[in-house]
Amino acid sequence: MAKPLIQIALDSLDYNATIALAETVAPHVDIFEIGTPCIKHNGVNLVKDLRARFPEKLILVDLKTMDAGEYEATPFYAAGADICTVLGVSGLATCKGVIKAANAHGAEAQIDLINVEDKVACARATAEAGAHIMGVHTGLDAQAAGHTPFGDLSDIARLGLNVRISVAGGIKASTVQDVVRAGANIIVVGAAIYGAPSPADAAREIRELVEAV
Numbered sequence: 585m586a587k588p589l590i591q592i593a594l595d596s597l598d599y600n601a602t603i604a605l606a607e608t609v610a611p612h613v614d615i616f617e618i619g620t621p622c623i624k625h626n627g628v629n630l631v632k633d634l635r636a637r638f639p640e641k642l643i644l645v646d647l648k649t650m651d652a653g654e655y656e657a658t659p660f661y662a663a664g665a666d667i668c669t670v671l672g673v674s675g676l677a678t679c680k681g682v683i684k685a686a687n688a689h690g691a692e693a694q695i696d697l698i699n700v701e702d703k704v705a706c707a708r709a710t711a712e713a714g715a716h717i718m719g720v721h722t723g724l725d726a727q728a729a730g731h732t733p734f735g736d737l738s739d740i741a742r743l744g745l746n747v748r749i750s751v752a753g754g755i756k757a758s759t760v761q762d763v764v765r766a767g768a769n770i771i772v773v774g775a776a777i778y779g780a781p782s783p784a785d786a787a788r789e790i791r792e793l794v795e796a797v
């Protein structure tokens with residue numbers, strides 16, 4: 585199996601700080617995620633800027649689309665996004681819209697299972713509809729209430745769907761190897777990197793731990 589990819593969640597609102605963090609951690613990550621607050625604040629020009637600065641990196645735009653899937657996602661794929669996210673709770677029609685936009689650009693659509701009641705049913709239906717990546721995700725507010733993504737990751741991994749699995753939600757050095765062993769193909773790390781005294785060292789440590797599994 586291919587080594588899991590490491591995704592840094594760029595969750596700052598500040599444009600220059602976002603670019604600076606991307607430059608700092610670039611040697612140690614595969615995917616730049618423009619987080620939801622960041623893309624709402626800075627818009628599509630940030631996608632174009634990161635695309636121009638880092639032609640070799642994958643860019644995920646965490647749109648968390650809730651409606652008008654094809655219409656909303658299309659300009660972000662056109663600007664250089666490799667992956668856009670759509671909420672599983674939006675329903676199948678919206679997910680299919682983002683999948684259609686992704687396919688039109690040779691890119692990928694990720695279903696974010698955040699707050700989905702029946703994650704297994706949603707994963708099955710959206711995978712059947714052509715989703716490329718299933719995002720198991722415990723959001724920042726749910727993390728603050730003590731939740732983790734580990735149980736959901738096991739539930740989705742054991743389905744054996746023809747999709748890659750991304751996991752997000754407080755992943756850090758002490759848990760990253762467990763999520764690799766549980767079947768995650770894309771490991772999302774935000775606060776454990778950008779909140780560390782040295783984000784570059786934290787990203788390097790995550791890379792080394794993933795490589796060691």
Ligand SMILES: O=C([C@H](O)CO)[C@H](O)[C@H](O)COP(=O)(O)O
Pocket residue numbers: 593594595619620621646722723724752753754755772773774775776
């Ligand atoms: O997607 C995220 C969150 O919902 C805000 O948009 C985070 O980027 C994701 O949770 C990863 O960050 P950490 O949980 O801090 O690792």
